[in-house]
Amino acid sequence: MRTNALAAGETLVLVAAASAAVCLIALVLAMLLGGAGYPQITPGLPDPGMLTRWGLPVAKTVMDVSAALTFGLIVLAVFLLPVARNGELGEQAQGYVRAASWAALVWAGAAAATLVFQLSDILGRPVAEIVGNEITSYASSVPQGIGLLLTILGALGAALIGRVVVTATGAALLSLLVLVGMLPPPLTGHASSAGSHEMAIVGLSLHVASVALWVGGLAALFFHAMRGSGEHVPTAVQRFSTMALWAWIGVALSGLASAASRLTSVASLFTTAYGQVMLAKVAVFVILGALGWVHRTRTVPQITEDSGRRLFLRFAGVEVVVMAAAMGLAAALSRTAPPPDLNRATDAFRNLTGFSMPPPMSLRTLLTEWRPDLFFILVIVVLGGLYAAGVIRLQRRGDSWPWGRTAAWFAGLLVLGIALLTGVGTYSYVLFSMHMVQHMVLSMLVPILLVLGAPATLALRALRPAKQRGDRGPREWLTAFLHGWYARLVTHPGFATPMFVISIYALYFTPLFGTLMQDHLGHVFMNVHFLLSGFLFYWIIIGVDPAPRKIPFLLRIVLLLVAMGFHAFFGVAIMMKSEPLGMEYYGQFEVPWRDSLADDQYAGGGVAWALGEIPTMLVLIALVVQWARDEERTERRRERHSQRGGSEDADLDAYNAYLASLHRRTSQQQGQPGPEQPEQEPQP
Structure with a gap:
């Protein structure tokens, strides 16, 4: 051996x-x-030297390889090797997480070297001439430097956390941290200046x-x-x-x-x-x-x-x-x-958004001016494919799945595609009013349809349990998430409702809106936030998926009316606001066919005020139907309980039994006979 x-x-x-x-x-x-190895050096221009020219790609290679090894070791420990029954990693799996922490240290060191070499390349000075305050300024004020600094912090955090993680859930969260830590440097490189x-x-x-x-x-x-x-x-x-x-x-x-x-x-x-x-x-x-x-x-x-x-x-x-x-x-x-890209230097709007100014808005342009947003194309394709695969698996197994849920899910994906990929998405970059149409659709219409599709219920029924008992497959991971602390937090009415309501005020009435509008990642963040906040809110209102807690129907109606009231007031507040919103973004370009910013913003406020009525009516109808069905199920349970010898009110029986148990416990503590103990004759 x-x-x-x-x-x-x-x-x-x-x-x-x-x-x-x-x-x-x-x-x-x-x-x-x-041509990057031996570029042509113009006399008189700064040159970082041979060390930077070759040290930068070598350091970047080490950074990329060590980051991939860190991620791969954690994936091996959590998702490839079976997990113990109690949710803890096995001995070998824990060893791989510890090895990943050492790889993360190499990753952090290579990222730090890349930062120094990158600054040397930008300044055109050798590494030996770079001073400490220049490195600090670069890492805190320039996007490329900030990206590398975030990677260094993420790698160091992964190295520290990897030394103490022993559970599968903790290691899975660690893998997410590693994955997020790898993204800032490439996103601030060529991608940030590409034409699309x-x-x-x-x-x-x-x-x-x-x-x-x-x-x-x-x-x-x-x-x-x-x-x-x-x-x-x-x-x-x-x-x-x-x-x-x-x-x-x-x-x-x-x-x-x-x-x-x-x-x-x-x-x-x-x-x-x-x-x-x-x-x-x-x-x-x-x-x-x-x-x-x-x-x-x-x-x-x-x-x-x-x-x-x-x-x-x-x-x-x-x-x-x-x-x-x-x-x-x-x-x-x-x-x-x-x-x-020869067109970038002549078009300010293209420099900012990545595409040329669209023609005046009309019904035809709304149908033809498509924007191929790869992120949401993948989201729609993946969500639609997984849902269809789940329904097909149930049908092949002989189980039924309500057609109404399937129709609601794919209708939600269709509306999502219309709001993001057609002319609606294109003109949302140009007009505040169209941005508000997109916002209302993403937060108040698409989530309703997706929630009624019951994706978690479908997944729990379609996914097969892990072959080895105690191990975690996709079904077990989903179950652990639905029963975990995070799901209990985000589905609490005290969290989901303020996130749905207050976040829009924090976004539009602060400089955050103008800042996010200037970057494509900011657009993605806003759209994802609109979807998720709406999905969480409507999940607790009309959701049919299993949730950590059941909210009374009367409280659901109250929460719905309160949220819609705040949304209506939000629209009125925008209509009454005299100063244009998001001037950090809209003030950078001119739209020759657009009315004034004030008129467009007033129209956007009207959209926010008016479009809240339709979703409210849809949700109220769904709530009434769900409440009626819940009462029917409760009545059937009462009838079955009554046929077995109980009273007509099962809840009342349970409450009476609870009171009886409390009385017996109190009687026993005080030395008095309970209701089931016959009182004895006093001894002479």
Whole structure:
């Protein structure tokens, strides 16, 4: 066994060395191909020097690889290996979380080095000439520096938390922290200046998440399979095979989005250095897809606890090395200048939003001026696909699912697409009134339809329990979430109602609205907030999914009327406001066919005031129907209880039994006979 352990250790060292060498070679070749390795230096202009020129991509590569390893080790511990029955991680899983904390320290150090090299590159001065206050100013005031600072803080937080986490829930939250910590640097790079902000930003975010899951997960799984004491290898391999397929799809979609946002034409793939490096990444991606297909068709079906590991390790080792080449190409691509967009410099509105000013608004333009927002396209496709898959699974199993819930769910997704992807979404960037139409639809109409679709109930019925008792599959994770403290908090009326009502005042009557409107991530944040706050509010009002607490119907009606009253007053307050809102955004461009900002804002206030009536009537109707059905179910329970010998009021019987038990307990404490104890004759 010692010989096998030594052989496994030698193989790990060999694969690690080969991966590092291939990654470095790919980085160097791509830097030379893209012209970033030896750029033309104009005499008299500042030059950061050779150390920065090559140190920056190397540091970024180390940062990306260590971040992926951190994420992959935690994914292995939480989602690939079985969880103990009490919700705690096994001994090996806890070891992988501790290993992830060490990888996070490397990640933080590489991010700090990247910050220094990046500042040197921007200032055009060697690293040795950079002083401390310049680093502090860069990390606190420049978007690129702030992004790296957030990554450093996230990595250090992951390193500290990883030392103490022992539960599956805690490790899952840690994986979310790691994933969020990886996003700021790429979002403040090329994506923030690309011609199509939506495609570039969302595509790059999806790319980072998919690559981290794919590369980090496979590297961690390869290490686990190499260990002679590695447990549950077949289970981990089968689970990762499914994850890797989705990661491959995510990389493909994000690659298409990145190419569409950065390349001006198909010919740019062959005529520009940026396109040629991207083609090299595509070639590596195709090779990885072929290796993944071999895994799914050959190694995964054959692997068991005793056999099949060698075949898996052989292909996995090659795949890890190829992935290392892809990471090197990615770092070099980030240092290669994309083709310039000649239209950006002549259009202020395009510089701000990523697209040209639309024509005057009409019914035709509302139907034709579509905006391909990749984030919400993915949201609609994923939510619709998962819901349809759940309904189909129930039907194949012979179970029924109400057609009305299915219709409500897909109607909600349809309205969501109309509000975000058609001309309504396009003109929401231009007119405050159309922005308010979008806001009202997202917060007060779409959530009603989605809540009536009962997605949690469908998921609990369609998802299969985990094969091993005590383990956590998708169904167990959903159940744990619905019964956890977070669900109890966000579904409490004291939280959901103020979030639905007060947040709109905090958004529109503070500078926050103008700040968020200037960035695509701000638009995404607002739209997601409108959806989630509306979904939580209407979930406690008319929701049919299982919730941590049941709210009386009379209280639901009161909450609905109070919330609608505040919304109506919000619309009136906007109509009465003399100063235009969001001038930090709307004041940066002129709309030749628009009326005055004051008139448009007055129209937006009227929209906020008027559109609240229709959702209120729909919800009241749904509440009356639900209340009537609840009374019918209660009456049937009373009749069944009465037939078994009880009274007609089951609740009254339960209350009387409770009072009787309290009386018996008090009598026993005082030494007096209870109602069921006959009083004895006094002794002479």
